[in-house]
Amino acid sequence: xxxxxxxxxxxxxxxxxxxxxxxxxxxxxxxxxxxxxxxxxxxxxxxxxxxxxxxxxxxxxxxxxxxxxxxxxxxxxxxxxxxxxxxxxxxxxxxxxxxxxxxxxxxxxxxxxxxxxxxxxxxxxxxxxxxxxxxxxxxxxx
Numbered sequence: 001x002x003x004x005x006x007x008x009x010x011x012x013x014x015x016x017x018x019x020x021x022x023x024x025x026x027x028x029x030x031x032x033x034x035x036x037x038x039x040x041x042x043x044x045x046x047x048x049x050x051x052x053x054x055x056x057x058x059x060x061x062x063x064x065x066x067x068x069x070x071x072x073x074x075x076x077x078x079x080x081x082x083x084x085x086x087x088x089x090x091x092x093x094x095x096x097x098x099x100x101x102x103x104x105x106x107x108x109x110x111x112x113x114x115x116x117x118x119x120x121x122x123x124x125x126x127x128x129x130x131x132x133x134x135x136x137x138x139x140x141x142x
Contacts, residue, residue, distance in 0.1 A: 037090055044086040051076045051083070067129055074122045082115035 055076040058069060065073075085108050092098055098105055 033093055036093060040086055040090055040093075044083055047079060047083045051080050068126070071122055071126050071129070075119060078115045078118040078122065081111055082119075085112055 055073055058072060058076075059065075088100065088104075088108055091100075
């Protein structure tokens with residue numbers, strides 16, 4: 001007898017709501033899915049290449065890591081973490097169901113939400129750093 005009745009119930013029906021496929025059940029479903037997969041794959045590949053390349057260049061050129069450099073690297077890592085979930089989203093798009101289990105579902109949602117929060121917090125920190133830099137400016141002598 002299954003003591004975890006809610007996990008067994010999840011395998012019976014798809015209870016998830018993904019806005020990217022919830023309204024697209026029409027005759028052109030396969031064509032739409034192919035197009036979305038191509039677009040998402042391009043976004044994934046460009047994002048990974050750009051973030052890894054930019055992080056490599058940033059750390060290669062700078063021997064001393066300043067606050068600005070660390071915050072920028074933090075943005076790169078948060079974006080890579082977010083983008084790392086794209087293959088799972090593509091899999092869900094093709095299967096129209098979540099087959100990776102309850103724990104993986106929570107991990108994916110956690111990673112997506114956490115990387116968004118990290119990005120917002122990092123951008124706020126960069127803004128505060130810039131404001132402090134502006135307030136610490138001293139007028140040049142005439």
